[in-house]
Structure formats: structure tokens, C-alpha cells
Amino acid sequence: MIGPPDFLDRVAAGLVWFTALLSAINGAFMLFFPMDWYDFIPTVRATGPSNLHFISDIGIAYLGCALILAYAAANLRMRWLSALAGGFWLLAHGALHFYELLTGLCSPDRFWADFPGTIGIPLLVPIAVAILFARQRVAPAGLPRSVFVALTNSLTPSESGYVHELAKAPGHALEKFMHFMPASSHRHAAPANLFSAAQIGSVLVEDCGPCALTSAQVGLADGVDRARLNAALSGGGELKDDDALAFRFGEAIARQSVEASEYGEEIERRFGRTVRLELALAAAMVRAYPAIKRGLGLTTACSVTRLAI
Template sequence: MLMGKPDWLDRIAQLLVLGVGLFALFFGLFMIIAPLDWYVAIPTVITTGPPNQHFIRDIGIAYVACGVILLYASVNIHMRWLAALAGALWLSLHGILHIYEVSVGICSPDAFIADAPGVLGPPLLLFLALAILFARQRIAPAGIPKSLFLKLANAQAEESEREYHDAIAAAPGHALEKFMHFLPASMHRHAAPPLLFHAARMGANMVEDCGPCAITCANWALADDVPKDTVNAWFKGPDNLPGEEALAFRFGQAIATQSPDAFELGDRIEAQYGRDVRFELAMSAAMVRSFPAMKRGLGLTKACSLTPLEV
């Protein structure tokens, strides 16, 4: 999942989807508004037979639909990657049709080569964008097949964690899919520095006394480039932490314990780092508590004292 602001590779993926979306939208509008002009503007189209305005507009509508979907996806590609995949579907099938036609001799190799940039280029660019996101694990989990999600989630999970994931997956009413939509909200970080963000999460998590949850929380911090020594120090509480880490940790604790101290600690964070940072720390500290709370309800929690707290 994406934590923090998009980097340059994220922006490249976003621009690829945006560019293909604009191409599909304007290409489709050209076909709808001026089908005969489009017919003569694309030299290879003439070789397919006389123009049919209705048929040209039909294809134009498909292009416009793809363009709209891709533009929607490009706004938040990490969360809307499924929309980008849907937008790529027709473009990909269109490209496959062209490959089929040249392979069986319906169209000439010269016509295929002339059409290839406009026919095969857009879907290939979309799959490149998605490959960038998938390779870096920068996508929201919602939409990932259940079996793959469980395999990834359980890869290094402790036994109670695996039981927890399996319980969600087995629940009726698409519970796992809804859970996967919840995960990005619990990890929302855009303005907050990683150190403060994960310290607040850990502070809230430690209050719940769930060792496996604390390890999971620590692993997310490591994935967000927080140093291992720093994360391990959090397991011992805030007393010996540097000032800003202790402040964020205690803020998370105060939220989890519903302490009035949360007001004063939050004010200090807001004064130093701004309202957005306070919001992100508060949101994550509040939401991270749901995981140990749910495990406790399912009888799957294990106390911190029974779990080796080290990563």
C-alpha cells in the first residue's frame, strides 16, 4: 500500500494512465463527432471497406468509455488500479484482434505495423503503469484475489494472525473484501513523517496488549523505512524515546486510553507539524486499535508478555 506522498515512479504510472485516458477520450470523440473525417484520416481504415458511420460511432463510444474510466483511475491510481485495469480491457482486446487478423492474413503486415502504435501502444502503456505499481506493492489490497491476499498476508504471520485472516476470509457477505477496503484507511499517511506516524500507531497498539498486532505494526513501520533499532525501542515504551517520538507515542497511547491528555498532546503536535499531521496520527491511532479489538472478540489475542517483541 502507498504510505506517504507519491514518488516519481508513482507519478510516471499516473501520467501513463492519464495520457492513455486522454488519448482514448479524444480519439473516441473524433470518431463520434466526425466519423467520415476520422475514416479518411486513418489511412489503414480505408482498406477495411466502405465507411459505416453508425459502426464508427459505436467504436468511438467504446473509446470514450475507456477514456473516462482511465481518467477516473488516474486521479488516485493506487486506490483505483482496478479501474485502470477495466479501462485497459477493451483496448487490450482490440489489440489482440489486430494481432489475430494479421496472423491469419485478414490484414497485411504493413497495415498492422502502421496501426500498431495507436492500437497496441495504449494497452501496453497501461500494463506498464500497473506493473510499476504492482512490483513496488503500491496498490490498495481491495481487488486482489482472496487466495493471493491470504498468501501474502500469512507469509510471515504468527499463528493467531493467520487464524484471524482466515476467520475474516471465511465470514459470509464478502467480509474479506470489505476488510481490504478498510486497510488503506488505517494506514493513511500523506503529510506526517514516517517516524511520528508509526510511533503514534505503536503507542495506540501497545495499549491493547496484543503481541502479534505489535509485531505487525512494527513490520509496517519497517516497510515505511523506519530504522529497525528505532522500532524495537518503541516496544519498551516512551520513557527513553527522543522528544518527537515520545510525543507521538504518547499521543497514540492517549487516544487508545481515551485520556484527556490527547487534547494537549494533539495541540503540541499541531503546533509543531500542522493540522494535517495531527489528523493522520489521530486517524491511524484510532483505527489501528480495531485489529487487536477484533482479535480479542474472536479469542485470538496473545499478550505482549507472551510474544517476543523484536523485529
């Protein structure tokens, strides 16, 4: 989920915003004008006489869903689980309509007349989340433990050792760790090549070969040229201009060198304060992974790892 939101990310967020907006409008209509709502929806009369208190209650439920969905849509990649929570009641309400159709409590004509509002619109929420999941654009927090461990084994096997230990540790250690992970991969304004160079420069100082390769693989998935990543993995000597500057910046941060300030000022002069912040955050936080491995005796030195992708 590295990088700023792209077109499909915005589409997914837009679907959730749209659902939130319509839920808010319907909820407010039911809460403040229950009798008008009862008269306005033609299929409602078939369910029985009006109950103003009950209509207002349902209006509050719609407003609650709208609030949760709006919160989720503002940062859907991080808050996808909130989107599912906000859409749960709406989908359950639609499922009830479907159950009534199957049992004969609702005629097919009434079901299809209600379908756009009771089922069609709520389905936009899981569709939006599915768009993000299909492209691996979601934060890991919220994934079931077994799913996260299986994904780690498949996508980054070099990280699986300590992840398995975190999964077994008491006190929800793995869940807390999953909340930490997005901070170490936060990139919004920084160019992907600079971000990867800073991370690799930092992690090489920690002498963890698998960690360096993981950072390079993430950079490759983020669109960074393979030759640039291999140049960074080889020590940064062949990197040019901005890439070399970002690499040395990450390296200096990891070494706690006074040169970090000099490199940082030059990065800020060329790219702005936000890019400097993102590179500093990446270089500082990526060190946590080799540090955890070293503490658990799971580190493999760069000298015994082939550093190339």
C-alpha cells in the same frame, strides 16, 4: 502503500493519464467527425467502406474507456482495478488486430502501422499497474481472495488467523475488510517515524504483541530507523522529542485519555492540522486489528511476545 506518491507512483499514474488523454481525443474525433476520422487514418480504408454509425459507436467506447482511466489515474494506488477495467476494451481491441494478423485478415504492414495506437498505447495500462504491484504500492481491495490470503500468510503471518476466518465468512466479509485496510495506513503529510510511533503507542495499549510487531515491520518497510521502532516497542521510554510526543498521543487515544487533546494540540502546533489528523486516524484505526483478534480469541499478549525487530 503507506506514504505520499513517489516518483515511480507518479510515472505509473502518468502512463494511465496519457492513455486516457489519447483515448479521449480519438473517441471524440470518431464520435463527432466520423468521416474525417475515416479519411485521416490511412489503414482504415483497407477494412472496407465507411460506416458512420459504427465509427461513432466505437468512438463512444473509446470515450468510456477514457473516463474510467481518468478516474483511476487520479488515485491509481487505490483504483488500480478500475484502470484494468478501463484498459480492458482497449487491450481486447488490440488483441483483435493481432488475431487478424495471425489469420491473414490483416497484412503485416497494416498491423505494424496500427500497432502504436491499437496495442502499444493500451499496454501502458497494465505496465503502470505492474509498476505498483512490483513495489507493493496498491490497495488490497480487488485482489482475489486466495491471493490476499497467501500474501497475508507470507508477509504478516501473525494476521493470518483472523484473515482466514474472514475469508470463510459469508457476505463478502473479507472484501469489505480489504476496503477498510487503507484507511488504517493513510499517511500523506505525517513523517514516517511519527506515524509508526503513534500506531505502536496505540496498539501496545491493546496488549497485542503480534499487532505491535506488525506495525513495527510496516514502519521498517516505510524507512523508519530500526532503533526508533524498537524503542517504541519497549514502551516508548527511550524515545526522544517528536517521536515520544507521537507515541504518547497514540497511547492516549487508545486509553481515551484527556491527554490526547493536549498531545494533539502540541502536534498540530509543531506539524499542522493534517499531520494531527493522520496520526489520530492511524492510532484510532489500528486498534481494530487487535480488537478483532481479541473477539475471536486469537490475541497474544505483549508479555509473552518478544517485542523487537
